[in-house]
Amino acid sequence: MAWTRKILRINLTQGSCVSEPLNMAWAAQYLGQRGLASKYLVSEIDPLVDPLSPENKIIYATGPLTGTMASTGGRYSVVTKGPLTGVIACSNSGGFFGAELKFAGWDMIIVEGKSPTPVYLHIENELAELLPADDLWGTTVWATEATLKKRHQDPLLRVSSIGRAGENQVLFAAIVNDLHRAAGRSGVGAVMGSKNLKAIAVRGTRGVGNIADPKAFMAAATAGKKMLAENAVTGQGLPTYGTQVLMNVINEMGALPTRNHRDVEFEGARKISAEAMHEKRASDGRSHLVTNQACFGCTIACGRISRIDETHFSVETRPEYWGANGGLEYEAAWALGSANGVDDLEALQFANLLCNEDGMDPISFGATVGAVMELYDLGILSKEEIGLEVPFGSAAALCKLAEMTARGEGFGKILGQGSKRVCARYGRPELSMTVKGQEFPAYDGRALQGMGLAYATSNRGACHLRGYMVSSEVFGIPVKTDPRETEGKPEMLKAFQDATAVVDSSGLCVFTTFAWTMNDIQPQIQAACEGDWSQDSLLQMGERIWNLERDFNLAAGITGKDDTLPPRLLNEPCKTGGSKGMVAEIGKMLPVYYSARGWTADGVPTAATRARLGL
Amino acid sequence: MQKSLHIDPGKCTGCLQCEMACSYEHTGAFNPSRSLIKVFDFHHEGRKVPYTCTQCAEAWCLNACPVEAIKIDAATGAKVVLDAVCVGCKVCTIACPFGTINYSHETGKVQKCDLCGGEPACAEACPTDAITYIDSDWTGLERMRKWAQKTDSAARV
Ligand code: SF4
Numbered sequence: 222m223a224w225t226r227k228i229l230r231i232n233l234t235q236g237s238c239v240s241e242p243l244n245m246a247w248a249a250q251y252l253g254q255r256g257l258a259s260k261y262l263v264s265e266i267d268p269l270v271d272p273l274s275p276e277n278k279i280i281y282a283t284g285p286l287t288g289t290m291a292s293t294g295g296r297y298s299v300v301t302k303g304p305l306t307g308v309i310a311c312s313n314s315g316g317f318f319g320a321e322l323k324f325a326g327w328d329m330i331i332v333e334g335k336s337p338t339p340v341y342l343h344i345e346n347e348l349a350e351l352l353p354a355d356d357l358w359g360t361t362v363w364a365t366e367a368t369l370k371k372r373h374q375d376p377l378l379r380v381s382s383i384g385r386a387g388e389n390q391v392l393f394a395a396i397v398n399d400l401h402r403a404a405g406r407s408g409v410g411a412v413m414g415s416k417n418l419k420a421i422a423v424r425g426t427r428g429v430g431n432i433a434d435p436k437a438f439m440a441a442a443t444a445g446k447k448m449l450a451e452n453a454v455t456g457q458g459l460p461t462y463g464t465q466v467l468m469n470v471i472n473e474m475g476a477l478p479t480r481n482h483r484d485v486e487f488e489g490a491r492k493i494s495a496e497a498m499h500e501k502r503a504s505d506g507r508s509h510l511v512t513n514q515a516c517f518g519c520t521i522a523c524g525r526i527s528r529i530d531e532t533h534f535s536v537e538t539r540p541e542y543w544g545a546n547g548g549l550e551y552e553a554a555w556a557l558g559s560a561n562g563v564d565d566l567e568a569l570q571f572a573n574l575l576c577n578e579d580g581m582d583p584i585s586f587g588a589t590v591g592a593v594m595e596l597y598d599l600g601i602l603s604k605e606e607i608g609l610e611v612p613f614g615s616a617a618a619l620c621k622l623a624e625m626t627a628r629g630e631g632f633g634k635i636l637g638q639g640s641k642r643v644c645a646r647y648g649r650p651e652l653s654m655t656v657k658g659q660e661f662p663a664y665d666g667r668a669l670q671g672m673g674l675a676y677a678t679s680n681r682g683a684c685h686l687r688g689y690m691v692s693s694e695v696f697g698i699p700v701k702t703d704p705r706e707t708e709g710k711p712e713m714l715k716a717f718q719d720a721t722a723v724v725d726s727s728g729l730c731v732f733t734t735f736a737w738t739m740n741d742i743q744p745q746i747q748a749a750c751e752g753d754w755s756q757d758s759l760l761q762m763g764e765r766i767w768n769l770e771r772d773f774n775l776a777a778g779i780t781g782k783d784d785t786l787p788p789r790l791l792n793e794p795c796k797t798g799g800s801k802g803m804v805a806e807i808g809k810m811l812p813v814y815y816s817a818r819g820w821t822a823d824g825v826p827t828a829a830t831r832a833r834l835g836l
Numbered sequence: 837m838q839k840s841l842h843i844d845p846g847k848c849t850g851c852l853q854c855e856m857a858c859s860y861e862h863t864g865a866f867n868p869s870r871s872l873i874k875v876f877d878f879h880h881e882g883r884k885v886p887y888t889c890t891q892c893a894e895a896w897c898l899n900a901c902p903v904e905a906i907k908i909d910a911a912t913g914a915k916v917v918l919d920a921v922c923v924g925c926k927v928c929t930i931a932c933p934f935g936t937i938n939y940s941h942e943t944g945k946v947q948k949c950d951l952c953g954g955e956p957a958c959a960e961a962c963p964t965d966a967i968t969y970i971d972s973d974w975t976g977l978e979r980m981r982k983w984a985q986k987t988d989s990a991a992r993v
């Protein structure tokens with residue numbers, strides 16, 4: 222049945238760790254990970270709760286396929302009310318931590334309350350204990366992992382923790398596991414910090430041995446792996462180039478947001494592309510990229526391990542950054558680079574390392590730097606206010622601001638509030654490139670109409686991972702659509718969003734869907750889990766999850782009016798590229814989307830829709 | 837043909853499919869902590885190295901065992917632990933220079949790679965061919981071929 226059927230409930234106020242049975246009726250409706258953790262969260266917290274108060278809860282959840290031989294079956298999600306957005310936050314991470322949690326015998330950890338002093342949670346199979354973390358507080362993710370492995374004499378310990386950004390409640394702080402895999406978005410790390418919970422260290426030796434139909438499962442998993450290997454994107458593109466392969470592609474389409482979305486093409490794109498990662502540097506004759514790296518169980522291996530040039534100004538006096546380390550992904554390279562007009566690949570890698578080391582979301586950080594640079598460019602923010610000059614394109618400013626933000630120094634404290642609050646503070650809220658308080662990722666919503674709608678309607682604020690319309694509008698998966706066309710996009714987006722919610726609830730990585738459809742995913746879930754997991758029931762479950770999240774967000778205070786994009790994307794047309802002259806046509810698509818969803822004209826699920834989905 | 841496991845660390849992505857396959861074959865559960873092959877991540881060098889028993893011809897473990905619990909599988913050449921005979925004294929773990937035979941507190945016996953009776957699950961599961969099961973007399977053949985391809989006579993016109 223693939224679930225361990227056990228939840229670990231931690232009350233930090235009381236200092237208690239209690240095992241309780243998983244609600245199997247809910248598991249039958251929400252599968253695991255994103256869906257199931259969201260069900261628990263919305264059932265247990267008041268939607269109006271302050272995200273950084275003890276009344277908020279934070280859930281770490283695996284899926285039924287986490288810890289199995291299904292390719293990419295190693296994911297876990299962190300679900301809480303997000304401090305950046307004020308709506309539900311659900312951030313998904315790979316690496317090895319999720320599988321280890323499952324091997325220890327837990328489907329999920331629910332953390333509530335607030336510890337009076339810093340603590341970390343140590344789990345060894347059924348044993349769970351809260352231990353003092355005073356000596357870890359103020360240290361980085363990397364230092365925390367090293368210290369804990371030593372303290373517990375266990376090199377095989379898997380650690381998920383926050384760095385100084387989470388402690389300082391940077392509103393886009395991430396939770397980082399296995400050094401550079403992150404539950405990155407919406408500020409989940411700040412919630413952990415607000416609770417005085419520094420880290421979760423887990424060691425599991427029980428394994429996952431209760432697959433419903435092992436033979437069928439192994440056959441389905443093997444068939445799935447074969448498909449991934451034979452597919453051009455998952456078998457070649459991603460392992461060779463990683464997600465950064467998109468840089469030149471998206472730029473050439475004129476869909477690469479540049480300098481806080483002023484432009485849609487970046488003249489420096491080639492210099493920060495995946496191809497550039499492969500080129501040999503003039504300085505030391507070595508390429509940036511050292512090798513690729515897989516998450517647990519993943520036969521794609523998109524992860525990058527790279528090395529910074531030792532002579533670069535960012536690291537020349539800091540040998541601790543000279544070794545091979547977690548490298549850039551597309552979204553990070555875009556946010557740190559194109560969004561600020563910075564084309565210095567070494568600087569991007571350095572800022573990315575700082576994001577990993579101290580637990581920050583590079584997308585929101587980079588995009589907020591972009592907003593700061595525009596405010597500076599317009600003369601609204603001065604050198605005195607910031608403490609340094611921050612013109613668009615400044616690699617030095619990018620590196621310095623990363624340090625200041627991670628450590629909560631000077632202007633870094635303000636920057637750490639995210640683009641929406643920074644722009645509001647200086648009287649120019651319209652310059653914030655955000656939806657529901659969360660910064661955009663790396664595709665322009667004017668150039669890719671479907672993606673624009675995806676941002677406007679995403680349940681966690683601007684996000685590419687809730688309905689990746691790029692797949693159709695750029696790659697033609699499953700069918701090619703014209704990125705400038707609005708017709709048919711709302712219906713397609715709904716289908717993408719529902720299917721993605723299924724993948725996010727299973728334990729699998731959404732990148733598999735470059736090659737897999739529900740036809741390939743469904744047999745793996747069905748073989749692993751007891752119950753009816755037909756395609757129809759899975760897709761209905763995806764829709765149920767989407768509406769559950771929507772209900773929570775509405776109760777948390779958002780309305781249909783929040784399903785929109787910043788004025789720049791609605792009014793200022795793309796200046797160049799294939800979509801020159803276009804703005805995001807949200808007004809056209811949104812009513813169609815609402816009706817496809819079975820929502821009222823105000824974006825509220827109707828009673829009939831709720832009844833149909835069993836909500 | 838006598839075969840042996842051949843490991844090419846340069847190809848390894850660190851996915852641990854091999855560890856899961858091994859544990860599943862031997863225990864029926866996906867459980868890397870019970871895997872007989874381990875993948876090591878030398879993070880700051882950017883290298884992952886899968887490592888397991890190489891089935892020594894003159895096996896230290898076998899020679900050290902006081903109760904003759906380690907036997908040679910005639911078909912595969914694997915040095916195999918007989919659970920019924922092993923008394924869990926761990927002398928073999930001291931003798932083995934490579935650390936690839938280890939005690940399991942759950943079974944009270946030692947465990948090591950047994951080549952899965954001739955169909956190693958790790959090699960089967962590895963998506964990158966970092967682990968292959970090939971002719972033990974010619975594990976260098978592929979490398980020789982690569983160099984051979986680069987080699988030519990200067991006199992050729
Ligand atoms: S595709 Fe990439 S992110 Fe997804 S599991 Fe594999 S290595 Fe991790």
Ligand code: SF4
Nearest residue numbers: 848849851852854962
């Ligand atoms: S299965 Fe292959 S690529 Fe994956 S960790 Fe093992 S040896 Fe490395």
